[in-house]
Amino acid sequence: MPELCIHPLPEAVPPAALAGGVVVVIDLLRATTTIVHALGNGARAVVPAASVEEAHAVSLRWPAGERLLGGERHGVTIAGFDLDNSPFSYSAEQVRGKTIIFTTTNGTRALRWAQQAAEIRIAAFANLSAVCAGLRTESRPVHLLCAGTDFRLSAEDVLVAGAIAYQLRETFEQSVETRIYRDFWVTHGVSDASRLTTLRESAGGRNLVELGFDHDIERASQIDLYSIVPRLNPAGELI
Amino acid sequence: MPELCIHPLPEAVPPAALAGGVVVVIDLLRATTTIVHALGNGARAVVPAASVEEAHAVSLRWPAGERLLGGERHGVTIAGFDLDNSPFSYSAEQVRGKTIIFTTTNGTRALRWAQQAAEIRIAAFANLSAVCAGLRTESRPVHLLCAGTDFRLSAEDVLVAGAIAYQLRETFEQSVETRIYRDFWVTHGVSDASRLTTLRESAGGRNLVELGFDHDIERASQIDLYSIVPRLNPAGELI
Numbered sequence: 001m002p003e004l005c006i007h008p009l010p011e012a013v014p015p016a017a018l019a020g021g022v023v024v025v026i027d028l029l030r031a032t033t034t035i036v037h038a039l040g041n042g043a044r045a046v047v048p049a050a051s052v053e054e055a056h057a058v059s060l061r062w063p064a065g066e067r068l069l070g071g072e073r074h075g076v077t078i079a080g081f082d083l084d085n086s087p088f089s090y091s092a093e094q095v096r097g098k099t100i101i102f103t104t105t106n107g108t109r110a111l112r113w114a115q116q117a118a119e120i121r122i123a124a125f126a127n128l129s130a131v132c133a134g135l136r137t138e139s140r141p142v143h144l145l146c147a148g149t150d151f152r153l154s155a156e157d158v159l160v161a162g163a164i165a166y167q168l169r170e171t172f173e174q175s176v177e178t179r180i181y182r183d184f185w186v187t188h189g190v191s192d193a194s195r196l197t198t199l200r201e202s203a204g205g206r207n208l209v210e211l212g213f214d215h216d217i218e219r220a221s222q223i224d225l226y227s228i229v230p231r232l233n234p235a236g237e238l239i
Numbered sequence: 240m241p242e243l244c245i246h247p248l249p250e251a252v253p254p255a256a257l258a259g260g261v262v263v264v265i266d267l268l269r270a271t272t273t274i275v276h277a278l279g280n281g282a283r284a285v286v287p288a289a290s291v292e293e294a295h296a297v298s299l300r301w302p303a304g305e306r307l308l309g310g311e312r313h314g315v316t317i318a319g320f321d322l323d324n325s326p327f328s329y330s331a332e333q334v335r336g337k338t339i340i341f342t343t344t345n346g347t348r349a350l351r352w353a354q355q356a357a358e359i360r361i362a363a364f365a366n367l368s369a370v371c372a373g374l375r376t377e378s379r380p381v382h383l384l385c386a387g388t389d390f391r392l393s394a395e396d397v398l399v400a401g402a403i404a405y406q407l408r409e410t411f412e413q414s415v416e417t418r419i420y421r422d423f424w425v426t427h428g429v430s431d432a433s434r435l436t437t438l439r440e441s442a443g444g445r446n447l448v449e450l451g452f453d454h455d456i457e458r459a460s461q462i463d464l465y466s467i468v469p470r471l472n473p474a475g476e477l478i
Contacts, residue, residue, distance in 0.1 A: 013391070152251060154416065180397070
């Protein structure tokens with residue numbers, strides 16, 4: 001049986017240890033939830049950029065009518081950008097056929113951390129079952145890489161990771177360290193009410209409540225809104 | 240209420256965030272268990288050293304008959320050292336009145352990470368109740384800093400941290416992130432049998448089982464063998 005590991009934040013695993021594996025990046029509040037919404041609603045691709053400057057530079061590859069700049073810094077919209085980091089901003093009317101150049105604080109960092117992986121996928125509660133279905137036949141090692149919040153472990157990401165590990169508990173070897181978060185899912189994530197409470201109390205959730213984005217937390221708690229699994233292609237695009 | 244935080248490995252917290260707080264360092268298998276044994280059995284002090292070279296240099300401060308060199312690299316005794324990293328090697332006959340210059344892979348790293356703390360203490364199952372009693376009246380923030388194993392989170396350390404957090408659940412604010420490990424203690428640590436199983440399956444435990452140190456794991460699982468709390472003094476000695 002191949003192994004599935006939860007890394008509760010990027011610093012918990014040396015980047016070289018991800019080489020050859022499938023890395024599933026999780027930044028539930030809100031980067032990976034929003035990426036799933038964008039692609040689920042028909043965006044052509046989401047192109048992660050490490051900085052605001054890089055996002056502007058990269059965006060010039062597409063004509064003005066075909067691109068959108070999206071993301072956040074410290075939870076709020078970036079000056080001169082088209083879209084913030086709320087999943088509600090990525091409706092079909094907004095994003096269909098467009099290329100989204102996207103930069104966020106924690107999510108983009110986790111994507112860079114995983115660059116030695118054989119394959120990078122994106123997970124959130126919004127595409128939970130699709131992610132699990134895609135991993136079920138995987139023979140390579142699987143790494144669930146949680147982005148965390150401002151370099152700290154945050155409960156919302158390990159809750160998603162625990163849900164995936166739980167669904168795949170018969171398919172992959174899992175260490176006792178990984179089972180810690182699987183148990184956390186079972187006790188604090190399975191019921192809709194306790195999942196929402198846990199997300200609101202999490203490090204990422206507390207930030208969003210303060211900023212007035214409670215409806216984004218509620219949206220991020222919803223399971224299986226889409227059946228897609230975003231993957232990073234060799235051109236550096238999530239499709 | 241002051242806050243108590245579990246950091247599941249040093250990289251999970253920026254060193255500056257520990258400034259002004261009480262940092263409790265946990266490296267159950269085996270550094271902090273062994274330090275508690277050494278001081279509990281009458282050693283004058285344990286002096287942490289970052290490297291083998293530093294340990295030799297520091298040891299010259301004491302006459303040959305009053306000092307002992309102890310520790311490990313990759314689990315085994317260091318050439319030219321007096322003692323390995325097994326708690327059984329630190330008996331009263333061996334250590335009474337002696338200064339132990341001590342270097343290990345993960346434990347020493349965690350101590351260095353905490354150097355901005357207002358106070359550094361040492362915890363293991365061997366001194367669990369004494370550690371909790373000492374923290375009960377604390378008004379400063381408390382950080383339980385888990386050493387991990389080779390830069391990875393390991394279950395044995397967060398299990399001790401969870402036990403401390405659980406005992407102090409009415410005394411300190413605790414985030415949902417900290418409660419993850421408190422729950423882990425409740426489900427996997429409270430009973431003697433499940434605690435021992437969890438330690439054997441942990442990242443640090445698997446290493447020791449391979450090296451034939453199963454009796455050290457058993458010893459490390461035992462609660463309240465001593466009632467001391469080692470503290471780092473301004474001279475850099477644990478006493």
